[in-house]
Amino acid sequence: MFFFIDIWSSCNMADVDNKEQSELDQDLDDVEEVEEEETGEETKIKARQLTVQMMQNPQILAALQERLDGLVDTPTGYIESLPRVVKRRVNALKNLQVKCAQIEAKFYEEVHDLERKYAVLYQPLFDKRFEIINAIYEPTEEECEWKPDEEEEISEDLKEKAKIEEEKKDEEKEDPKGIPEFWLTVFKNVDLLSDMVQEHDEPILKHLKDIKVKFSDAGQPMSFILEFHFEPNEYFTNEVLTKTYRMRSEPDDSDPFSFDGPEIMGCTGCQIDWKKGKNVTLKTIKKKQKHKGRGTVRTVTKTVSNDSFFNFFAPPEVPESGDLDDDAEAILAADFEIGHFLRERIIPRSVLYFTGEAIEDDDDDYDEEGEEADEGYQLFEEVKSCSKLFQRWLQ
Structure with a gap:
C-alpha cells in the first residue's frame, strides 16, 4: 500500500489542475485516516477500494509503469554504466x-x-x-520393545495390565x-x-x-x-x-x-x-x-x-x-x-x-516455510489483481 502512496505522491508533481490536486490530497487524507482509525476487515475493504480507485487514474498507472521499468532495468542499467575496466573485473x-x-x-x-x-x-x-x-x-x-514419549510416565503396573489385555485381544483375533x-x-x-x-x-x-x-x-x-x-x-x-x-x-x-x-x-x-x-x-x-x-x-x-x-x-x-x-x-x-x-x-x-509420523514432520516443515511466504505472496496477489499492467509486465 505504501508503494502506491509513494507513486501517488510523485504524481502530484505532474501537471494537474487545482481541482485534481485537491482530490488527490483528500484521498491521501483518507488513507491516513484508514490507517489511524480503522481496524479489522473494514480497513482491508477501504484500503482495497482506494487501491482500485488509484489504479484507475492514468497518471498513477504511468508512474507505476515507470517504477516497474526502473525495478526491472536497474541492475542491467547499472552494470552497463560501469567503466570498461570494472566490467572486465x-x-x-x-x-x-x-x-x-x-x-x-x-x-x-x-x-x-x-x-x-x-x-x-x-x-x-x-x-x-x-x-x-x-x-x-x-x-x-x-527387538519389539519400543517406548514412545507419551508412555514414559506410565507406571509398570499399568503397562503390565495393558500388555495382558493386548495379548487377550490378539488371541481372540486371527493371527x-x-x-x-x-x-x-x-x-x-x-x-x-x-x-x-x-x-x-x-x-x-x-x-x-x-x-x-x-x-x-x-x-x-x-x-x-x-x-x-x-x-x-x-x-x-x-x-x-x-x-x-x-x-x-x-x-x-x-x-x-x-x-x-x-x-x-x-x-x-x-x-x-x-x-x-x-x-x-x-x-x-x-x-x-x-x-x-x-x-x-x-x-x-x-x-x-x-x-x-x-x-x-x-x-x-x-x-x-x-x-x-x-x-x-x-x-x-x-x-x-x-x-x-x-x-x-x-x-x-x-x-x-x-x-504417519514422517507425514507429520513433513507437514511441520511446510507450515514453517508457508508462514514466512504467505504474507508476501498475499500482498503480491492483491497488487497483481489491481491492474492488468502487472500481468503484462510479468509476462
Whole structure:
C-alpha cells in the first residue's frame, strides 16, 4: 500500500489542475485516516477500494509503469554504466563462478559415491525389514520393545495390565502374518503417491513386497533404479517392475550459473506382462454411432488409456531434440519428483510413513516455510489483481 502512496505522491508533481490536486490530497487524507482509525476487515475493504480507485487514474498507472521499468532495468542499467575496466573485473568474477560450479559438480559426484557406499551398509537393515513385513522373520521380544514419549510416565503396573489385555485381544483375533498391506498403506498415507493410486490399483499393490533403490556402479554415468518387488499374483507375471532415472551432475555450458546440483535428465520404465483381462492401465468404452445416410445406430467398443499407478512404468519418451509438449513436460516433472521422493524419503523411512509420523514432520516443515511466504505472496496477489499492467509486465 505504501508503494502506491509513494507513486501517488510523485504524481502530484505532474501537471494537474487545482481541482485534481485537491482530490488527490483528500484521498491521501483518507488513507491516513484508514490507517489511524480503522481496524479489522473494514480497513482491508477501504484500503482495497482506494487501491482500485488509484489504479484507475492514468497518471498513477504511468508512474507505476515507470517504477516497474526502473525495478526491472536497474541492475542491467547499472552494470552497463560501469567503466570498461570494472566490467572486465566483473567478467573475471563470472569465470570464477563457473569454476565454483565445476567444483560443486565434483562435490555432488562424490556425494553419489558416498550414497553408493552407505547403501551397502543400510542393506542388511532393509533386508530384515523385508523379512519382518513378509513374515519371513519373527522379531524377538527385545527387538519389539519400543517406548514412545507419551508412555514414559506410565507406571509398570499399568503397562503390565495393558500388555495382558493386548495379548487377550490378539488371541481372540486371527493371527496375521507379517505386516499386511504395508506398502499400500505407505502409498495411501502420502499425498504425492495416493493421488496416483486408483481404487483398481489397490488389490495389486497389496502384493507389493518391497521397494529397493540401486545406484549405478562406480565409473558409470550417474543413475539410480527403483525396483518394485511383487509376490505372485493374478494380475501380471513380472516379479520385479523397474524404473531407471538418468542423472547429470555438471554445469550446462550454455547456462553454467543455473547449476544447482544433480538433475534427472530422463527416465525409462519397463514392460508389464499383464495377464489376460487384467491390464488396469487400459479400459474399454462403448460408443454409439449413427449412420448419416441410413440413420441406423451401432455400438462400437474402443480401448483407451486408464488412470492408474502403473502408468508410472510407462513415462513419456524424451526425443533427442529434447522438445516436449506441455502435457509431457508436466508428466515428467511430476515423475522426477516422485522418483526422488521414493529414493530419498520413502525407501529409507518407510515405517514412519506407514505409521504417519514422517507425514507429520513433513507437514511441520511446510507450515514453517508457508508462514514466512504467505504474507508476501498475499500482498503480491492483491497488487497483481489491481491492474492488468502487472500481468503484462510479468509476462
